[in-house]
């Protein structure tokens with residue numbers, strides 16, 4: 001039932017139910033407690049990668065924490081539909097894992113601790129995560145793969161929803177202040193993409209809304225991994241010759257890959273006046 005709420009495919013839901021008995025209970029308990037003890041905390045928690053023979057190990061503590069998230073949302077006046085929108089990312093990433101690894105798994109389970117702890121919300125096309133210090137409210141922008149094109153209209157709509165949502169839902173942090181700073185750390189903002197993607201691309205139009213700050217690539221990021229994962233649904237070891245060339249984005253990126261581009265993951269600050 002929980003996986004149905006997450007919009008999981010039946011294959012993934014069945015595999016998760018079947019593997020539950022084999023999941024190490026101590027690890028599940030430990031990971032669950034990290035959520036329970038930090039409801040409303042910022043960003044997401046760094047969880048260990050699941051053991052290779054247990055690719056779903058991180059899923060169970062997340063599902064166990066759904067009642068905690070629901071209670072947190074209801075206290076803040078958010079309805080069940082808002083909670084389900086947040087959970088839908090889990091179904092999406094199970095699908096992505098199946099495409100990448102050929103079976104059920106959740107390789108980035110720690111990412112969802114932002115979802116379950118009540119820090120991340122889906123507003124229109126984009127997700128927003130409460131990330132900054134209390135004195136300097138900051139919202140991280142995240143982009144799911146499912147949900148349609150990243151059109152400028154969809155982006156403007158999401159940001160305007162966020163400008164209204166956060167002061168209402170988290171008044172102690174966002175009310176009575178200027179609009180929060182919106183940031184995005186993503187391969188989508190790599191300026192090198194301008195050399196390869198067509199000018200009309202939504203990715204380039206999205207990137208043009210940001211001023212880049214900090215190093216060319218943020219510490220702890222990996223442009224190669226992200227491009228392989230998000231644009232090709234491929235594991236990082238996949239040779240370029242084996243990557244799919246099914247659409248304009250993939251064909252354009254492959255030209256760059258063959259030319260030896262090393263993809264970056266910069267951070268940008270959204271220029272609200274460019275929306």
Ligand SMILES: CC(C)(COP(=O)(O)OP(=O)(O)OC[C@H]1O[C@@H](n2cnc3c(N)ncnc32)[C@H](O)[C@@H]1OP(=O)(O)O)[C@@H](O)C(=O)NCCC(=O)NCCS
Pocket residue numbers: 142143144145146148149150151185186187188197200201202203204226230231232246247248249250
């Ligand atoms: C970000 C995203 C929504 C942009 O999609 P978009 O609005 O269609 O972007 P563009 O206009 O630049 O590109 C259009 C082309 O990309 C293709 N495309 C869109 N999403 C794609 C994806 N996830 N994987 C591969 N190709 C994709 C489209 O089919 C289109 O090609 P076509 O005209 O030949 O059909 C899309 O790249 C995506 O889903 N990425 C995965 C999520 C992601 O990267 N999030 C950021 C994580 S840090």
